[in-house]
Amino acid sequence: MIKKHYEFSLWLRLTHWVRVLAIIILTFTGFYIAVPFIASSLTQGEPNNYLNALMRSWHIIFGFVLICVTLGKFYLFIFDKQSKGERASFWDFINPIVWFKQIKYYMLIGKHAHLKGVYNPLQFMAYTGVYGALIVISITGLILHIHVYHQGLGGLLYDILSPLEVILGGLAMVREIHHICMWVFIIFLPIHIYLAIFNSVYGKSGAMDSIVSGYKWEEEKK
Numbered sequence: 001m002i003k004k005h006y007e008f009s010l011w012l013r014l015t016h017w018v019r020v021l022a023i024i025i026l027t028f029t030g031f032y033i034a035v036p037f038i039a040s041s042l043t044q045g046e047p048n049n050y051l052n053a054l055m056r057s058w059h060i061i062f063g064f065v066l067i068c069v070t071l072g073k074f075y076l077f078i079f080d081k082q083s084k085g086e087r088a089s090f091w092d093f094i095n096p097i098v099w100f101k102q103i104k105y106y107m108l109i110g111k112h113a114h115l116k117g118v119y120n121p122l123q124f125m126a127y128t129g130v131y132g133a134l135i136v137i138s139i140t141g142l143i144l145h146i147h148v149y150h151q152g153l154g155g156l157l158y159d160i161l162s163p164l165e166v167i168l169g170g171l172a173m174v175r176e177i178h179h180i181c182m183w184v185f186i187i188f189l190p191i192h193i194y195l196a197i198f199n200s201v202y203g204k205s206g207a208m209d210s211i212v213s214g215y216k217w218e219e220e221k222k
Contacts, residue, residue, distance in 0.1 A: 007118055007216040009082035015069045016211055022066040023185050029059040030182055060145065067138045070131070089117025093124040106198075123195075130188055137181035139164070140174045147171065 008016075032038065032055045076083050092098045092115050102120045104110030113120065119127065143161045146154045168174050200208035210216040 003217070005216050006082075006214055007085065007210040008214050009076070009080060010214065011072070011080070012076055012083060013211055013214060015073045015076065018069045019066065019073070022062045022069065023189075025062045026059060026066060027182060027186065029055045029062070030179075033059060034179070063138075063141050063145075066134070067142075070134050070138065073131075085118035087117070089115070089119035089124045091116050092119070093121045095121070108202075126188065126192070130184065133181045133184040137178055140168075140178040140181070143168075143171075143174045144178065 033052070036052060038051065077086055092113070098113045098115065099121045101110055101113035102122060105112045106122075117124075139161070142157055143165050146158045146161055148154070150158070165171060165174055168177065196208045196211075207216060
């Protein structure tokens with residue numbers, strides 16, 4: 001018997017889609033800041049219409065949005081009652097039998113492993129790597145921020161982050177690490193979308209729908 005199961009809470013879904021929007025805008029504006037690829041219109045009489053400044057401002061705004069929703073996601077993962085399924089995924093991650101069954105499932109030679117949590121081992125490993133990249137890209141972004149804005153938050157963080165900048169090899173290396181982390185998301189996104197669609201269609205459980213509606217269909221235990 002198939003039964004509807006509440007998989008993801010409203011706040012978890014909200015942080016997911018805000019994070020998606022922020023990453024898309026940050027990738028676009030980040031590419032522009034590194035290598036401007038849009039020619040400004042000269043119809044307003046200004047030589048550049050301050051397009052670079054506009055891109056930078058959006059990059060900074062959504063950079064802080066990304067930091068906020070990431071911190072919110074960490075809070076939900078640790079404290080939210082509805083997120084207990086995510087926490088339980090750790091036990092599937094360290095279970096070699098679940099790994100074996102899940103790989104067979106992706107190779108189309110076996111059934112989906114029965115999971116204690118909401119993520120299979122491969123998903124849990126991928127998401128852990130992505131959140132690690134989120135932490136690194138946020139910290140390196142803040143280090144770049146303090147060298148442009150010396151007052152307010154930038155001034156407050158300067159003495160805290162400057163030693164880390166030295167440890168990482170200087171400002172040029174910080175920028176390079178920031179750029180590499182961006183490619184982590186660019187590579188992850190199409191793979192994530194493909195596997196989400198694969199699980200939803202092949203597994204016939206509404207796995208992809210659950211990040212929108214919150215509900216997933218599961219076979220009821222007897």
